[in-house]
Amino acid sequence: MxxxxxxxxxxxxxxxxxxxxxxxxxxxxxxxLPEDLDGLDAIVIPxxxxxTISMLxxxxxxxxxxxxxxxxxxPVLGTCAGMILLAKEVLDGRPDQRSFARIDIAVRRNxxxxxxxxxxxxxxxxxxxxxxxxxxxxxxxAQILDPSVETLASVQRETGEETPVFCRQxxxxxxxxxxxxxxxxxxHQMFLEHL
Amino acid sequence: MLRGGVIMDVVTPxxxxxxxxxxxxxxxxxxxVPADIRRDGxxxxxxxxxxxxxxxxxxxxxxxxxxxxxxxxxxxxxxxLGVDYVDESEVLTPADEAHHIDKWxxxxxxxxxxxxxxxxxxxxxxxxxxIRSKGEAGTGNIVEAVRHLRSILGDIRKVTQADQAELFxxxxxLQAPLGxxxxxxxxxxxxxxxxxxxxxxxxxxxxxxxxxxxxxxFVGSGIFKSEDPAPRAKAIVEATTHFRDPTxxxxxxxxxxxxxxxxxxxxLDTKLAxxxx
Numbered sequence: 001m002x003x004x005x006x007x008x009x010x011x012x013x014x015x016x017x018x019x020x021x022x023x024x025x026x027x028x029x030x031x032x033l034p035e036d037l038d039g040l041d042a043i044v045i046p047x048x049x050x051x052t053i054s055m056l057x058x059x060x061x062x063x064x065x066x067x068x069x070x071x072x073x074x075p076v077l078g079t080c081a082g083m084i085l086l087a088k089e090v091l092d093g094r095p096d097q098r099s100f101a102r103i104d105i106a107v108r109r110n111x112x113x114x115x116x117x118x119x120x121x122x123x124x125x126x127x128x129x130x131x132x133x134x135x136x137x138x139x140x141x142a143q144i145l146d147p148s149v150e151t152l153a154s155v156q157r158e159t160g161e162e163t164p165v166f167c168r169q170x171x172x173x174x175x176x177x178x179x180x181x182x183x184x185x186x187x188h189q190m191f192l193e194h195l
Numbered sequence: 196m197l198r199g200g201v202i203m204d205v206v207t208p209x210x211x212x213x214x215x216x217x218x219x220x221x222x223x224x225x226x227x228v229p230a231d232i233r234r235d236g237x238x239x240x241x242x243x244x245x246x247x248x249x250x251x252x253x254x255x256x257x258x259x260x261x262x263x264x265x266x267x268x269x270x271x272x273x274x275x276l277g278v279d280y281v282d283e284s285e286v287l288t289p290a291d292e293a294h295h296i297d298k299w300x301x302x303x304x305x306x307x308x309x310x311x312x313x314x315x316x317x318x319x320x321x322x323x324x325x326i327r328s329k330g331e332a333g334t335g336n337i338v339e340a341v342r343h344l345r346s347i348l349g350d351i352r353k354v355t356q357a358d359q360a361e362l363f364x365x366x367x368x369l370q371a372p373l374g375x376x377x378x379x380x381x382x383x384x385x386x387x388x389x390x391x392x393x394x395x396x397x398x399x400x401x402x403x404x405x406x407x408x409x410x411x412x413f414v415g416s417g418i419f420k421s422e423d424p425a426p427r428a429k430a431i432v433e434a435t436t437h438f439r440d441p442t443x444x445x446x447x448x449x450x451x452x453x454x455x456x457x458x459x460x461x462x463l464d465t466k467l468a469x470x471x472x
Contacts, residue, residue, distance in 0.1 A: 010436050011199040011220060032437060047196040048220070049256055055218040056436050059429070080196065094215075094255065115257055115279035116303050137196065138257065138279075178196075 003041035003195050006031040008066075010056040012048020012081060016180035020188045034065045042075040042195050045082030047137070047178050050090075050109065053081055054097050063098060070102050075171035077191045083107060083174035084140050103172045104146035111141030111163065111176075123177070125153045125166060128186055134165065134177040141176060142167055171195075197221055197257070197325075197411050198388060201401070201432045204228050204415040207246065208253035214418070217428035221257040221279065223413065224250045229286050229333025229467070230416035230455065239287040241269040247276050259306065264471055265291025267300075274303040280325070282306045283318075285470035286332045286415070293472060298322030308392065310343045310468050312350035313369030316379070319387055320372045326385060328409070329468040330393020333416050335457035337394045339468060340404055344391055348408045355383045393468070396421070396454045398434030398447050405438035422452035 002025060007017045009030035021028045021044070029036060031043065043066070045053075057063040070076060070086075078086040085099055089106035093099075112119070115138055122131035132153070141163040144151065153166035155176075165176035171194060179187040200220025205211040211222045224242045232239045241262050251258050257279035262269035269290075270281050283296050285308050298305040299322040308329035309315035315326045328347060330340030354365055354376060362380055366373040378386055391409035395401055396417040404412060412435055418428045430447040437443035460466075 009199070012196045013198065015198070032440075048198070049196070049200060051215060051256060052200055052218045052220050052432065055429075056433065059433055060437070092255070109255060114277050116274070116277060 002027050003192070004029055004039060005192075006036065006040040006043040008043065008045045008053070008082075010048075010060065011052050013046040013079070013178065013180050017044045017046050017079075017188075020180050020185055021192075024185055024188055024192060026192060031062070033060055034062050037062070037065055037069060040069070040074065042077070042191070043069075044191075045076060045078040045085055046180065047080030047082065050081040050084040051094055051097060053085060058098070067100050070100050073171060075191070075195055076102065076173070077188075078172075078174040079178055079180060080137070080139060080176065083142065083176060084109060086172060086174055087142070088145060103167060103169045103174055104144070104149050105142040105164070105167055105174070106145055107140045107142050109140050110138050112136055112139045114138060121155070123153045123155070123165070125187075126150075127152065127190065132179070132186060133182045133184055135181045136165075136177050139165070139176040141165065142174070197390075199436060200411050201428075201435050202259065202390070202411065202413045203418055203428060204413070205250060205419070206242075208249040210419055211250045211253045211258075213425050214428060215254040215256050217425055218432035219256060219428065220411070221259055222250060222254060223282060223415075224258060224260040224278070225286070228416040228419060230335075230420045231333075232286065233333040233458075233465070241266070241273065241287070244272060244276055247273070247278060251277070261287055262296070263287040264289040265294050265296060267296045270296050270301060270303075270305075274301055278303065280304050280306055283323075284308060285329060285467050289470050295321050295472070306390070308468070308471060309347065310471075311346045311369075312354070312379070313371045314471060315347055315385060315389070316369060316371035316375045319375060319385070324387050325390065326387055327390040327392040327413055329471075330391065330395070331460055331463070332393045332467050333458075334394050334460065334463070335396040335417060335420070335455040336460055337396070337400045337403065338460060340391055340394045341407065343393075343468070344404060344407045344409060347385075347389065351379055351383065351385070354380045395431070396457065398430045398444050401431050401434040402438040402441075402444045405435055411435070416455055420455035427451045427454070
């Protein structure tokens with residue numbers, strides 16, 4: 001039986017993740033309310049505005065039950081805003097912004113600048129032979145807080161400093177970029193292979 | 196990534212903060228909200244750069260700002276301020292009666308209004324990367340937003356049924372580039388996201404336009420011209436997310452106080468939606 005993967009659909013790029021997972025033959029369920037979480041094998045937290053998604057998680061009373069499932073080890077892929085929501089620390093978030101704290105990274109929102117500084121670049125991802133098209137839109141950047149977090153891809157900044165943009169710790173995968181906005185399904189495939 | 200979200204008109208950093216707290220995905224900086232432009236008349240222009248910067252400092256979400264139709268110098272100023280999107284908007288007084296801004300010559304993305312499919316495709320051909328149906332701003336009356344959404348989406352459905360020969364005629368009728376018409380025929384949607392604006396005043400309005408096919412909503416006067424802006428803003432955000440779930444929309448609609456006073460379209464002296472060519 002194919003796994004049931006939830007896509008958090010409160011705001012943002014849920015449609016693209018739903019389509020990408022659908023193309024890989026997965027049963028996908030959009031998650032907006034606590035009851036949508038029943039029986040999921042994994043969940044994707046898409047890009048969007050992390051402040052908005054965070055508010056909607058609270059108001060729909062989905063934050064706490066999802067947080068419990070994640071703490072119990074529900075596999076999760078977080079892209080862009082999803083990375084922020086899963087990070088242990090948000091360096092420049094709003095004081096009332098809650099995070100699931102499921103991966104030992106600190107993130108800076110809009111680490112790569114505003115909308116106008118959005119960019120695309122080929123990424124060399126560990127475990128993937130060919131480069132992956134990275135789409136960065138007001139993207140967050142990560143700092144690793146614990147050696148058990150694996151950096152699967154990083155971007156070199158003008159300062160020469162390497163900023164991790166794709167990290168994994170146990171069954172939590174997070175990206176600064178938007179794999180769902182490309183036709184390349186390899187990253188979603190990597191996620192499903194780990195279920 | 197704005198999809199499924201609410202973009203709110205704000206004129207001051209304080210309003211921007213209220214919008215962010217309520218869950219807006221972006222704020223739109225402008226000099227006066229459409230209801231005030233309508234009431235006070237005069238030329239409506241781009242915001243004071245100091246106000247735009249104040250708003251940028253007040254919030255962490257994207258900041259959009261409006262430039263007049265055809266006023267590429269205002270757009271250049273907004274780009275230099277680092278706004279996240281420029282709205283070339285009919286709500287401000289047009290600066291050019293024949294030409295819209297050549298949006299390809301900018302790095303900053305543009306959103307533009309449209310009342311029908313031809314207008315949407317002309318804006319896209321000029322470089323707009325997001326379309327919003329215009330509606331009639333500052334009225335708190337949803338009827339024009341519905342008309343424009345239905346016109347754009349209805350024509351998209353018809354275009355997908357046309358054969359190759361008919362597409363040439365569609366391009367002619369729509370006064371739009373053939374290549375874009377063919378693309379719409381093939382994909383069944385605009386090549387860019389389509390949002391809805393103009394007249395949204397209640398959570399039910401947001402649910403209505405989302406169900407009709409809008410991908411996100413702009414709310415202008417509807418929030419800060421209502422009796423109690425903060426809870427109404429939050430309710431509209433929630434209704435935009437749970438738009439298919441009437442019990443949720445009912446729940447968030449309770450006890451919001453008075454909506455903005457509405458205007459009858461037939462009694463308007465100026466129809467802002469008619470600006471744009």
